[in-house]
Amino acid sequence: MTSNVGGIDKIARIVVGAVLILLALTGTIGVWGWIGVLPLATGLFNFCPAWKLLGVNTRKPTR
Template sequence: MFSKNMGTTDRVLRVIVGLALLIAFFMGVGGNLSWLFLIGIVPLVTGLLGSCPAYTLFGIKTCSKP
């Protein structure tokens, strides 16, 4: 389906950042602008899938596999 283009460290960091942003959203941090924390869905999903469309677009790979 998707070709993997992210290494383990990249994936773990994305999942952590994504979860942190979503937790901030559900805790109501940021008041009226807390909906902006929903952007955390993007790093969370890309981290779980191991593929980043922007990396594909720019030809970047952080995984060690050829």
């Protein structure tokens, strides 16, 4: 599994995922809020399977 998520993308995924889960826990948006597990996990693991399929990479190249 090669890292393909980096920088602002990683932070955005973690924040959005956490907010969606929090809203689901409080009952504000219902069961659909649990979809926040996906962006949270991809942000924490630095890997997005969908972006791998699409050939997208937001991680800065290593030297």
